[in-house]
Amino acid sequence: MIITVTPNPAIDKIYWVERLCLDDGELPVMRATRSYLTAGGKGINVSIFLARMGIENIAMGFIAGETGRAVERRVRDEGITTNFIWVEGETRTNVTILERGHEQRPIQITEQGPTVSPEALKRFIVQYKRALSRARYVFLGGSLPPGVPVQFYQELTHLAHQHRVPVIVNAAGEALAHALTERPWLIKPDTRQHRNVSGVSLRTPQEIVSAGKAWIADGIGAVLVSHHITHDLLITREGVWDLEACDVRFKNLLGAEDALIAGTLSAIVQGASLLEATRFGMAAATASAESEELVVTDRTAIERVLPRIQIEQL
Amino acid sequence: MKVKEIMTKDLTAAEPTMTVRELIELFYRSGLSSVPVVNEEGRIVGIISERDIIEGALPGYFEVLYGITDMNHLSQKLREIENDRIEFYMTPEVITIEEDEDDLTAADLMIRKNVKSLPVVNKDGILVGMLRRIDLLKDLL
Incomplete structure (x- = not known):
């Protein structure tokens, strides 16, 4: 059983328009040519991917109100x-x-999310500890809603380690920085908005490799960073690899990062090495980027992309 | 069909140490009206419903007070027990069903025991979901 934690889930509404007309001097009315509604948040996207791959998982987090009901129904x-x-x-x-x-x-217009009370946090920890007794891996991902301390992922990683459960953290900023102190098994810094972690710059491949090696030396299992729209770097104790997706025809990048981590995790659970799993994850990300679907979960479609994922050891 | 194929895969549950106030908050926010009570390992130790709380505040309420006119009395009684642990009000004997049982066995159990839902457990007795009447009806269509 895999646990995914999404502290700040969402309903994601996506509109496709022919043209954004924001500068016409008139009140803009844009008609969507297509729209798409889904339950979202990093952990939930990973959960959906895993479920469609036949991998049992538990989705955890904080939800509220009618939108929360919609999230819960879609996840179920x-x-x-x-x-x-x-x-x-x-x-x-x-x-x-x-x-x-x-x-x-x-x-993108994102909301802040509901405020989580100390009592709700306490209840979450109780339920999380209970779920850990059945877990093989924990995935922690995404932003923290108001009321959730920046040490949240750090605490969840610590508790998972007490149960000898490996943890994957896909986050940014202070939440990731604190989690690093517990030395997760795999980290995937979210570099869409923050190109640094704990003051360490992750702007160039050289900076990423240098930071990754330092983290590995400190006890973190592996580091996966997207450093270009078609390039990911995997840094482990065994080496450093650059994975490149070739001839990508972009349609929608929204779910690509979640597809990368979900694809990687699904392949690991099914017995692949970390490098092979990351290659599968990158194929899932590429297939998603080439589709209007948020995250492509069709194994055949993903495997069709695999030959276009090239790996170079640095 | 096996129960695990048709059940609602939800682990919402209470702990015996939860207070009545916390449970009311859980019912209110989640829209649920009863939940299993589980220990630290996820094993079921009871079940508790809105009705148990009302009866806890006003024993005999359902039998004698159909014509209640003063809600202040119930409110006062609820406040008196709001910080009590729910373990004092839960039903400790719980009818459960194993996830690998078939739907016919589950339906038979629900009819014979006159219950609207059954906590579903795995072979180790750990809560893995809830089977509701509507899950069975949906399965039958």
């Missing part, structure tokens, strides 16, 4: 076991607008 409809904590307020709705021909630069 995927056959995922739910174990959410209900809080006051309303779960986020995040809106993304994709303009035809400019899909690589989506416009």
